[in-house]
Amino acid sequence: MKAARIYGYGGPSAVVVEEMDQPVAGPGEVVVRVAAAAVNPVDWKLREGFLRQQLHLRFPFTLGCDLSGVVVEVGQGVTEWSTGDAIYGYPHLLRCGAFAEYALMLEGELAPAPAGFSLAEAAALPVASITAWDGLFTHGALRAGERVLVLGGAGGVGSAAIQLARAVGAEVWATTSRRNFEFVAALGATPIDYQTQTAVAVPPIDLLLDCVGIKAGMAALGGLRPGGRYVTSVYELPPAEVLRERKLKTAVFGIQPSGQRLRGINSFVEQGALRMNIEREFSLTETRAALEASQTGRTRGKLLIRP
Numbered sequence: 001m002k003a004a005r006i007y008g009y010g011g012p013s014a015v016v017v018e019e020m021d022q023p024v025a026g027p028g029e030v031v032v033r034v035a036a037a038a039v040n041p042v043d044w045k046l047r048e049g050f051l052r053q054q055l056h057l058r059f060p061f062t063l064g065c066d067l068s069g070v071v072v073e074v075g076q077g078v079t080e081w082s083t084g085d086a087i088y089g090y091p092h093l094l095r096c097g098a099f100a101e102y103a104l105m106l107e108g109e110l111a112p113a114p115a116g117f118s119l120a121e122a123a124a125l126p127v128a129s130i131t132a133w134d135g136l137f138t139h140g141a142l143r144a145g146e147r148v149l150v151l152g153g154a155g156g157v158g159s160a161a162i163q164l165a166r167a168v169g170a171e172v173w174a175t176t177s178r179r180n181f182e183f184v185a186a187l188g189a190t191p192i193d194y195q196t197q198t199a200v201a202v203p204p205i206d207l208l209l210d211c212v213g214i215k216a217g218m219a220a221l222g223g224l225r226p227g228g229r230y231v232t233s234v235y236e237l238p239p240a241e242v243l244r245e246r247k248l249k250t251a252v253f254g255i256q257p258s259g260q261r262l263r264g265i266n267s268f269v270e271q272g273a274l275r276m277n278i279e280r281e282f283s284l285t286e287t288r289a290a291l292e293a294s295q296t297g298r299t300r301g302k303l304l305i306r307p
């Protein structure tokens with residue numbers, strides 16, 4: 001089978017699309033014929049070696065951590081899945097493997113693909129929707145009637161967060177560039193142009209979800225009410241004295257694979273409350289270009305690779 005692999009850390013040219021052996025399912029594992037794999041910023045961050053302190057990859061390493069497809073083999077002890085099942089999910093980052101014709105997954109990392117949704121669209125959901133869910137609810141404790149400000153509203157995580165926050169009855173504002181105003185507004189947020197505002201002006205916000213970085217976070221901090229919650233998916237927090245002074249609660253978080261949590265996402269998708277915009281599709285041989293596109297930081301929704 002073909003797979004997009006790296007033999008060491010590096011820029012775009014580190015990615016090689018080549019033939020390798022198809023994986024074989026061991027105990028508790030499932031082999032999936034990949035229908036689509038979504039691109040996430042973590043893919044090029046892994047390629048560059050930005051996470052080498054936290055994650056010790058074994059080379060050659062097949063990239064890709066968001067997939068949908070069909071089960072073609074189940075290992076010993078797998079009870080939940082049978083060949084032919086349409087699934088989606090994401091593997092642990094130490095394994096990845098989604099940018100390939102076939103991928104090896106643990107049985108607990110998968111959920112049934114949402115009904116009435118194409119497999120391509122399903123591939124765009126796992127990492128973005130679970131990150132949005134964890135940011136808003138697991139760590140952000142967002143409740144109906146509260147106000148949330150999403151930084152990076154046009155990206156994968158941000159666009160999922162806007163929709164999930166709206167679905168539970170929160171009021172949503174989101175930062176974006178001018179070109180994505182209509183897109184963000186259609187998702188259910190009041191758009192705020194971060195390019196023309198050095199300080200983000202909003203009514204007092206209960207929860208700020210940062211999907212961009214500390215510079216954006218600092219520009220928006222004034223919008224957060226004293227005692228509010230500052231949650232970030234990008235591992236950067238404002239200085240401790242600022243947080244103390246304004247009595248802000250904070251959370252920095254990283255997601256873990258969970259098929260069970262994705263089953264929860266299915267109900268939002270199946271009720272029509274959550275969809276992902278697919279900005280562009282690439283073939284597996286175009287993986288380098290797909291990662292370069294993600295690295296520009298301008299993706300509207302998600303990019304997909306279709307093996």
Ligand SMILES: NC(=O)c1ccc[n+]([C@@H]2O[C@H](COP(=O)([O-])OP(=O)(O)OC[C@H]3O[C@@H](n4cnc5c(N)ncnc54)[C@H](OP(=O)(O)O)[C@@H]3O)[C@@H](O)[C@H]2O)c1
Pocket residue numbers: 040041042127128131151152153154155156157158175176177178179180194211212216232233234253254255294297298299300301
């Ligand atoms: N902690 C975790 O477990 C976890 C999980 C998933 C993702 N992440 C991280 O979360 C971040 C977001 O991920 P993602 O998948 O949503 O990224 P993404 O899809 O690549 O985000 C791209 C979007 O960011 C917007 N953007 C860029 N600069 C901005 C700014 N200064 N203000 C507002 N919006 C801006 C762009 O909109 P415009 O073109 O309109 O500027 C674009 O739509 C990444 O750093 C990713 O690595 C962490």
